Amino acid sequence: MNDIIETFIHDHLFLHLVLIAVSMTAIIIAMGIDFISGIQKAKQRGELRTSKKYKMTATKAKKYFNPFLTLVMIDLICCIVIPFPVFAMLWAAYCAFCEFKSVREKSWEKAELRKAEKTMSIIIENKDDIARLAAQILFETQKEKEDKNDTGTTE
Structure with a gap:
């Protein structure tokens, strides 16, 4: 019985742990590349690089690693049935894809999006002023039409 357990731990769980470590490393490397790319893009746009923006990387890491650790636990529970950690590897691939897309975005596109925001x-913020201005323009247009109609019918 001990031989079976040792063989299972050595062969099966070791493979799981290696693949989980590779997945975690892939996420960390992708986040690092995105972090460096983000700093370079901010320099190009002339934006300040503040601690608040640096903390966004920590927030992103929390968003990536909380589900990752949950999926690792699920993979370890299912390791008897599933030959490798499918869920953790899929999540790592998704995170790496998101980071790849973030790096590939052009800095001027981000600047345009921020300008539109x-x-x-x-x-x-000024919707009341805009509505008042639009109503005033409509009222003046209507008044001009009425004035034209009044002068056109009296002659």
Whole structure:
């Protein structure tokens, strides 16, 4: 019985642990590449690199590694049935894909998105003024039409 358990631990669990370590390393490397790329893009755009923006990497790591560790536990529970840690590897592939897409985004596209965000926030903040201005323009247009109709019928 001990031989069976030792063989299982040595062959099967060792493979699981190696693949889990490779998956975790892939996530860390992808996050590092994205971090460096983000710093370079911020320099190109002339943005400040503040501690708040650096902390976003820690937040991202938390978003990646909490589900990853949960999936690792599921993989370890299922290791008798599944020959390798499928769930953890799929999650690592997804995280690496997200980081790849983030690195591939052009810095000017991000700048345009931020500019559009600022414009929309200004519009939302000043929606009452915009509505009042639109109503005033409509009222003046309607008044001009009525004035033209009044002068056209009296002559």
